[in-house]
Every structure is written in C-alpha cells, then in structure tokens.
Amino acid sequence: MARSGPGGGKPRVAISAPRSGGSAPRPGASGRGSKVVLGLVALGLAGQVLRSRRFQEGVAVTAIALGALRGIGQDNRAGTMARVSDWNKRQVQRIEHKAERIEHKAERHVQRLEHKAERQVQRLEHKAERQARKVKGAGQQEQAELPGGPAGTDHRT
Numbered sequence: 001m002a003r004s005g006p007g008g009g010k011p012r013v014a015i016s017a018p019r020s021g022g023s024a025p026r027p028g029a030s031g032r033g034s035k036v037v038l039g040l041v042a043l044g045l046a047g048q049v050l051r052s053r054r055f056q057e058g059v060a061v062t063a064i065a066l067g068a069l070r071g072i073g074q075d076n077r078a079g080t081m082a083r084v085s086d087w088n089k090r091q092v093q094r095i096e097h098k099a100e101r102i103e104h105k106a107e108r109h110v111q112r113l114e115h116k117a118e119r120q121v122q123r124l125e126h127k128a129e130r131q132a133r134k135v136k137g138a139g140q141q142e143q144a145e146l147p148g149g150p151a152g153t154d155h156r157t
Contacts, residue, residue, distance in 0.1 A: 049055050
C-alpha cells in the first residue's frame, strides 16, 4: 500500500547512530545499586499486596474453592471405588456360578458315560451267553449225529 505525503514513494530506511569504539553505559543496565533498588521495590510491593484486603479475600476464596474441589475429587474416587468393587463382586459371582454349572455338567456327563458303559457290559454279557448256548447246543447236536451218539444211546437200527 502506498504512503501519501512527502516521501510517499520512497522506501523506508532505519536511522541508527554510528557506533563508537568505547563502551558507553546503556540505559537500563543493572548494576549492584539498581538491583538493590529493584529488590526493595519488589519487597514493598509484595508487602502491600499481602496487606491488601482484596488480595486476602481472593486467597480465601481460592482456598475454599480448592478445598471444595478436593472434597469433590475424594467423593468421586470413593464412588468410583464402590462401583468397581461392586462390579468385581458381580464378576466373581458370575465366574463361580459358571464354574458350578460346568462342574454339574461334567458330573452329568460322567454319570451318562458310566450308565452307557454298564449297558454295554450287559449287552456283551447277554451276547456271550447267547453265543455260549449256541456253541453248547451245536456241540450236543454234533455229538448226537456222531456214531455211538451220547453215552448209553445207540442210534443204529
């Protein structure tokens, strides 16, 4: 944007003083005396602030607010711990109930397997008895068909 007035079209140039070889004290340089003065001013200002009724009221309000926030935080932690404790109890009960169900199911399964094994043993015993009767009957029949037959019988006529 162009400037209006005298020198409006010329670029701006910074004006600076030529530097000399010696070191001149700079304004605002802090020597020992100025540091003492600054310290005394700061101390006086702090004393006045601490004596100020407005500052004391602000500190009191801040202390009350921090105490209230601390109490709220403790209540919040206590509530959270109670909820976590209740949740933990429910989880333990759920796991115990699940373990009981699994144990009961396993017991029923074992009982079924025992009953099945007993039935299988009975079937095998009956089958063995039938086969023994068959073998015994076949042996008697073969003996009857042999010449001389059973002892004391004569089938020749």
